[in-house]
Amino acid sequence: MRFILVDKIYELDPGRQIIASKTLPADEELFRDHFPGFPVVPGVLLTEMMAQAAGRCLDADGTRLGRAMLGKINRASFRDWVKPDQEIVLHAKITQNRPTYATADCFAEVAGRKVCSAELFFVFAPHEQFAADYQDEILTAYWNVHPDMQPKRAR
């Protein structure tokens, strides 16, 4: 399984909020163990999904000299099971957005029902730490459909 836990961005207000989604297919190997006869998406992966959605929202404004990285999970709650093949709609609202840190209130829903939520804290890693030609494919796919939303710096 690749560790890209966002499939698609539905709505994006860079640096402010994002709605995205992820679906884990039933044939993902992790479901063999989590759990045998009762496959459900692990809470830590739901948290990572919300973090990746929020992180992309932060990275999308193109003003920083670094990429958003999850620094702390201030709070996380898991209220319902999420099954394989269910579309998980990820919501993140950036509540603090400063040059060296950011916070986000996040939740995920399945079929309109809230299944988990988290309050996340982000730090930023310098772009130089990553591969020189690295471009986030999910944001790139979004910008291909919404070219006017792409920050000038990222073009």
Place this chain on the structure above:
Amino acid sequence: MTQSDAIEWVAKVFEVSPDQLTQDTHRDNVPAWDSLGVLTLMASLDGDFGIVLTDDDVQGIKTVGDILDLMRKNGKLT
């Protein structure tokens, strides 16, 4: 906010018991006062009190007393 409340607040930021902190407690003696702890302090000062610091401001904060002085200077400590 009283000084005692402020020390409790600092303790919560750095995930320690308040009785482990005094005004003279140095950041080197607080395990969670690391690089992540510094950013958490900045975010908490910002979110809870509207005090926004630069990285340079924060580098000058070395003790719990420095944090209290900052809060006092911004009118948050009685």
